[in-house]
Amino acid sequence: MRRVSGNEIEDEVLPNDLSAAQLTDESYEGSAGVVLKKGPWTSTEDDILVDYVNKHGEGNWNAVQKHTGLLRCGKSCRLRWANHLRPNLKKGAFTAEEERFIAELHAKMGNKWARMAAHLPGRTDNEIKNYWNTRIKRRQRAGLPLYPPEVCLQGFQESQRSQNNGGLNGGNKMHPDLLQKNSYETRVAIFDSLKDNQGILPYVPEFSDVSVYDNMLKGLDSSQYCSFRPPTSPKHKRLRESTIPFIDSSDTKKTGLYPFGQFRDNNSDKIAQSFAMQAPLDPAPSSHSSMCYSHSLSNGNSSTSKPTYEAVKLELPSLQYPELDLGSWGTSPPPSLLESVDDFFQSPTPISTLESDCSSPQNSGLLDALLYQAKTLSSSKNHCSDKSSNSSTATPGDRADSSALNVYETEWEDYVDPVSPFGATSILNECPALRANENSLDEQLPVLTFTGNIPKLEFVDQVWTPESENQTLSLLNIAGSDFLLASDWPDLGSGHGKNQAITADTAMTLLGDDFSTDQKHMTAGTSQSSQMWGFGSCATAANNVHGLCQLSDLG
DNA sequence: AAGAGACGCAACCGCATCATT
DNA sequence: AAATGATGCGGTTGCGTCTCT
Incomplete structure (x- = not known):
């Protein structure tokens, strides 16, 4: 006899034993006349569901009610299992790495x-959805940017390159293959420019992964490029595989860029200064008019500058994070000039590896491979500078793994998402073959591997030069207050040069509670913002100024 | 201390897609 | 090919908790 007392299901009974008198407002009648329960799950229900899944496996959720008498519909069971009961779930607050990664992914x-x-x-x-939505609301209210500046920078770079390539993105009329290839090659070209011209970063591994290139750019103080129109989706019914309006490069050409534009916050209706490249005539406040666009992905190479103390406390090691050899990380200090590279990879703390259920074997160990390559090849600085522009022709020995190229190329293809607020195209929708491959592509994608280490900022001084500073400042042309307002993302200033005058405390104040609360553990006087977002690679920031300058020339 | 508002989270709903018959 | 069911996904809502005044 099943008795429902409040939310508790006391005993195992058949569903029909539940009389109408026992029903609460959260009950309803299922398709077979079975009264199904709604509302919060009880521990007893959880146990029943877990037991069922252990016996029968996942799937066939509608059978759960039949086999167990659980008064829940299949959808509810599936949801409960997926969100709360399945193993390897990581509970607790998002780490800074995850937050940054989410921002990139959302971009x-x-x-x-x-x-x-x-x-x-x-x-x-x-x-993730809850996190993002709440953050959107919060940031919209505050009139703050939605994406980290470096994400915006990447979008800027992408748009610049697209323009230089004849506006291939324009009008969404380009064949997706061309578009994707162009986008990918854009990343390669950008990164090549960095390698060829900076002269500071001695070696950059020939990762075919555009994300790695992106990571190399992360240190850039790119606030000035950011448009901070929160890309909230229109509230109409969801448009699966639909196209969300965005301003692509061609649109940008038409409307022009407003590097220091303004936008009217959707919620607060206040006008906030921003370093926007947003079209001035945005027809739809909710449309994705921002030019912020990133297709980088940390894919395990996330910069690792957030102290792990808090994360460790909040999130105990779970099954999906098998322990790695801690000693393999940072046991011997890398060459200083390589730190900017290593900073993306190394971590003295356990690095989680890929979760079994969302990764493919070929991705496992990629991070290690990349790191190995970075360190190995760093000794031969000039070894392969002439090969990076054509990653597709490299031999297996030239890179961590030739499969990585494929992996990341497909990753990039995958990330040219038709509904991305910054997606380069919507025409993928018109290419069924690509859409059909979506799932397989996903399977090949790397997942975030969480690293965490003590922020390494000491190398900033090692690489910072007046030249690079001047380049940065001339490029940024930052107007103080605007910069501050627009730079709420915590890599603010990247902690170097004159921008460093924007102290962590200042940033904290400007960032508001969401960051201040998150960063309370951080030591004052350090680049909290960089730590927060793992943008500890200030050396890279300095180094890549050269590349960015060249990029500007290209643009 | 109490109330209001904000926040965070769990869960539901509707629709789309896929698989099967 | 059409119908049907199962599953997946994104949007939305409701409610408990927290924070601020």
Whole structure:
């Protein structure tokens, strides 16, 4: 006899034993006349569901009610299992790494929560969605930027390159293959420019991964490029595989860029200064007019500057994070000039590896491979500077793994998401073959591997030069207050040069509670913002100024 | 201390897609 | 090919908790 007392299901009974008198407002009648329960799950229900899944496996959720008498519909069971009961779920607050990664993913994918979750081990789409939505609300209220500046910079770079390539993105009329290839090659070209011209960073591994290139750019103080129109989706019914309006490069050409534009915050209706390259005539306040666009992905190479103390406390090691050899990380200090590279990879703390259910074997160990390559090849600085421009022709020995190229190329293809607020195209929708491959592509994508280490900022001084500073300042042309306002993302100033005058405390104040609360553990006087977002690679920031300058020339 | 508002989260809903018959 | 069911996904809502005044 099943008795429902409040939310508790006392005993195992058949569903029909539940009389109408026992029903609460959260009950309803199922398809077979079975009264199904709604509302919060009880521990007893959880046990029943877990037991069922252990016996029968996942799937066939509608059979759960039949076999167990659980008064829940199949959808509810599936949801409960996926979001709360399945193993390897990572509970607790998002780490800074995860937050940054989510921002990057969202810049690429838009509201593709499930796909984003596939790259965040142990996280659910619902969790990510909730996090993002709440953050959107918060930041909208505050009139603050939605994406980290470096994400915006990447979008800027992308748009610049696209323009230089004859506006291939324009009008969404280009064949997707061309577009994707162009986008990918853009990243390669950008990164080549960095390698060829900076002269500071001695070696950059020939990762074919555009994300790695992006990471190399992360240190850039790119606030000035950011448009901070929060890319909230229109409130109409969801448009699966639909096209969300965005201003692509051609649009930008038409309307011009306003590097220091303004936008009217949707919620507060206040006008906030921003370093926007947003079209001045945005027809739809909710449309994705921002030019912020990133297709980078940390893919395990996330910069690792957030102290792990808090994360460790909040999130105990879970099954999806098998321990790695701690000693393999940072046991011997890398060459200083390589730190900017290593900073993306190394971590003295356990690095989580890919979760079994959302990764493919070929991705396992990629991070290690990349790191190995970075360190190995760093000794031969000039070894392969002439080969990076054509990664597709490299031999297996030239890179960590030739498969990595494929992996990341497909990753990039995957990230040209048709519904991304910054997606380069919507025409993928018109290419069924690509759409059909979407799933397989996803399977090949790397997932975020969480690293965490003590922020390494000491190398800033090692690489910072007056030249690079001047370049930065001339490029940024930052107007103080605007910069501050627009730079709420915590890599603010990247902690170097004159921008460093924007102290962590200042940033904290400007960032508001969401960051201040998160960063309370951080030591004052350090580049909290860099730590927060793992943008500890200030050396890279300095180094890449050269590349950015060249990029500007290209643009 | 109490109330209001904000926040965070779990869960539901509707629709789309896929698989099967 | 059409119908049907199962599953997946994104949007939305409701409610408990927290924070601020």
